[in-house]
Amino acid sequence: MSLAFSEDTRARHERMLARYPNREAAILPTLHLAQREFGHLSAEAIAYVASLLGFTPARVEGVATFYTMYNRKPVGKYHLQVCRNLSCSLMGAEHLIEHVAGRLGVRPGETTADGKFTLSTVECLGSCGTAPVMQVNDDYYEDLSEDKVDAILDGLR
Amino acid sequence: MELVLTTHFGNERYRFAETYEQLGGYGALRKALSMPKEEIVAEVRKANLRGRGGAGFPAGVKWGFLPKDLSRPRILVINADEGEPGTFKDRLIMTRGPHLLIEGIAITCYALEAHTCYVYIRGEFVREAEIVQEAIDEATAKGYLGKGILGTGFDLEVTVHLGAGAYICGEETSLINSLEGKRGWPRVKPPFPASVGAFGLPTIVNNVETIADIPWIVTHGGEKFASLGVEKDGGTRLICVSGPVKKPGVYELPVGTSLRSIIYEHAGGLRDGKALKAVIPGGSSTPVLRADEIDVGFDIESMQKIGTMAGSGGVIVIPEGTCMVRALSVLMNFYAHESCGQCTPCREGCGWLAKVLHRIENGQGRNGDVELILEVCDNMLGRTICPLADAAVMPAQSFIWKFREEFDGHLREKKCPYGNRF
Numbered sequence: 312m313s314l315a316f317s318e319d320t321r322a323r324h325e326r327m328l329a330r331y332p333n334r335e336a337a338i339l340p341t342l343h344l345a346q347r348e349f350g351h352l353s354a355e356a357i358a359y360v361a362s363l364l365g366f367t368p369a370r371v372e373g374v375a376t377f378y379t380m381y382n383r384k385p386v387g388k389y390h391l392q393v394c395r396n397l398s399c400s401l402m403g404a405e406h407l408i409e410h411v412a413g414r415l416g417v418r419p420g421e422t423t424a425d426g427k428f429t430l431s432t433v434e435c436l437g438s439c440g441t442a443p444v445m446q447v448n449d450d451y452y453e454d455l456s457e458d459k460v461d462a463i464l465d466g467l468r
Numbered sequence: 469m470e471l472v473l474t475t476h477f478g479n480e481r482y483r484f485a486e487t488y489e490q491l492g493g494y495g496a497l498r499k500a501l502s503m504p505k506e507e508i509v510a511e512v513r514k515a516n517l518r519g520r521g522g523a524g525f526p527a528g529v530k531w532g533f534l535p536k537d538l539s540r541p542r543i544l545v546i547n548a549d550e551g552e553p554g555t556f557k558d559r560l561i562m563t564r565g566p567h568l569l570i571e572g573i574a575i576t577c578y579a580l581e582a583h584t585c586y587v588y589i590r591g592e593f594v595r596e597a598e599i600v601q602e603a604i605d606e607a608t609a610k611g612y613l614g615k616g617i618l619g620t621g622f623d624l625e626v627t628v629h630l631g632a633g634a635y636i637c638g639e640e641t642s643l644i645n646s647l648e649g650k651r652g653w654p655r656v657k658p659p660f661p662a663s664v665g666a667f668g669l670p671t672i673v674n675n676v677e678t679i680a681d682i683p684w685i686v687t688h689g690g691e692k693f694a695s696l697g698v699e700k701d702g703g704t705r706l707i708c709v710s711g712p713v714k715k716p717g718v719y720e721l722p723v724g725t726s727l728r729s730i731i732y733e734h735a736g737g738l739r740d741g742k743a744l745k746a747v748i749p750g751g752s753s754t755p756v757l758r759a760d761e762i763d764v765g766f767d768i769e770s771m772q773k774i775g776t777m778a779g780s781g782g783v784i785v786i787p788e789g790t791c792m793v794r795a796l797s798v799l800m801n802f803y804a805h806e807s808c809g810q811c812t813p814c815r816e817g818c819g820w821l822a823k824v825l826h827r828i829e830n831g832q833g834r835n836g837d838v839e840l841i842l843e844v845c846d847n848m849l850g851r852t853i854c855p856l857a858d859a860a861v862m863p864a865q866s867f868i869w870k871f872r873e874e875f876d877g878h879l880r881e882k883k884c885p886y887g888n889r890f
């Protein structure tokens with residue numbers, strides 16, 4: 312089966328192209344759209360983006376691999392990204408990461424067997440005043456404690 | 469105390485155009501549109517507004533580097549990458565006062581005759597980008613952006629562009645490459661963006677806070693803004709305080725406010741009766757200060773005089789009981805992870821710093837490791853296209869210079885005296 316954008320996404324893509332002077336500048340936004348639509352950026356997804364914009368897959372892949380937010384491998388339904396930079400570490404992020412890892416039975420970088428959760432550690436999320444911080448998909452969860460994280464995870468079943 | 473930005477940030481409706489207008493918003497744009505363009509630039513020069521993104525370059529002076537001829541279209545790029553660890557102020561502006569940024573963009577573009585603006589927002593800030601986009605849509609509907617703004621012949625298109633997870637893309641030439649759809653590799657300067665920037669066009673890159681200050685400057689005048697701060701560094705700054713203080717957060721304070729009062733008065737001092745051990749004053753890339761060095765004004769020159777930097781205003785408070793080797797190790801992991809790999813001294817150097825620190829922290833350090841780190845630093849400093857290498861070296865050197873005994877202690881005892889964790 313070959314991948315393609317839905318009608319909706321295709322229309323968004325067209326509108327987006329009009330904001331840039333050339334197709335190259337549309338590579339990052341198109342990759343974002345593709346990741347939303349397809350879940351992760353498989354070789355097929357990269358090839359699709361490349362064909363939409365008129366570049367070789369290698370060209371698009373070279374860009375995609377530079378940026379950490381583009382997932383080349385499948386991630387769980389909920390992608391838990393816990394900040395491990397200094398302000399969060401000072402507020403207990405290391406313990407929090409161990410706690411989440413223990414609870415889910417995975418190490419950072421791994422996905423639970425049921426495909427629900429992927430745990431990652433990330434660098435500063437720009438929310439250090441409410442450390443420790445975790446991003447789950449598009450949302451930030453701040454001022455975390457172990458109890459708070461447990462409640463959040465319970466809510467994400 | 470006179471505030472430039474945050475007066476209404478407690479009002480949840482301030483992020484909507486209607487409330488923003490009721491509280492005087494977009495008055496500065498109307499005023500600016502009736503002023504000669506050069507006069508707006510002159511007011512910004514008088515304001516002594518220093519870039520809030522980290523480097524502190526005077527905004528009005530930077531604007532003056534645009535080529536005089538108007539044959540090539542100009543571009544304004546807003547740096548909303550907010551990647552410097554310890555910094556979380558632009559997020560506050562974008563969520564609580566997005567129209568301040570948009571009004572600043574409209575005024576700046578009018579003054580610089582730029583008809584295109586990209587707001588480069590870090591990719592993680594999905595919600596923030598939605599709020600900014602909503603505000604752009606509102607402003608466009610009300611005629612502040614788009615074709616012929618407020619009945620003038622001036623067209624302005626503003627586009628939100630999301631990054632995708634790369635600290636280096638906060639560096640302005642890397643950001644431009646990223647905007648162009650390339651890997652975020654910094655460019656060799658010159659040419660400077662003001663002559664050859666995004667899409668080969670003359671480009672000004674400014675931080676969110678820098679541009680959000682512009683409406684106030686237009687309304688109240690550059691001199692008034694300058695008078696809020698210190699000589700050559702005007703206005704207020706958004707200071708971000710993180711770490712175990714009683715009231716972490718963003719504080720808008722006059723430039724030159726003492727670091728001690730930032731930590732002990734505004735942020736309430738340390739929690740749980742802890743004592744202060746060290747402070748990183750301007751984001752993770754700025755040299756660390758010991759607890760006895762905080763009687764200093766938070767402004768660019770005062771910080772420089774004591775060997776550090778005001779940077780992006782990210783004050784990271786480190787309490788007594790923190791292992792400085794571990795703290796530095798966390799930071800070096802960050803720089804090793806974020807080095808773009810283009811320049812050998814940075815790619816290899818950051819990796820080495822992280823590796824050697826990791827082994828010292830874990831009790832496997834070798835004699836001479838501290839000297840090795842300092843030597844690696846010497847081989848990195850000033851030898852790369854962009855300052856990311858310097859940004860790693862500054863904390864590394866200063867942590868060792870000021871807390872040498874802790875590094876030696878790890879080597880001597882072959883373990884972390886603090887129990888190997890925070």
Ligand SMILES: Cc1cc2nc3c(=O)[nH]c(=O)nc-3n(C[C@H](O)[C@H](O)[C@H](O)COP(=O)(O)O)c2cc1C
Nearest residue numbers: 519520521523547549550551638639640674675678
């Ligand atoms: C490694 C690195 C990261 C940077 N990250 C940011 C950032 O996240 N946000 C920002 O505004 N400036 C950042 N800067 C500074 C920009 O290069 C540039 O100086 C700034 O955007 C100019 O705007 P200003 O003059 O208004 O401060 C960074 C610089 C370097 C070297």
Ligand code: FES
Nearest residue numbers: 394399436438439
């Ligand atoms: S250090 Fe965790 S959000 Fe900045």
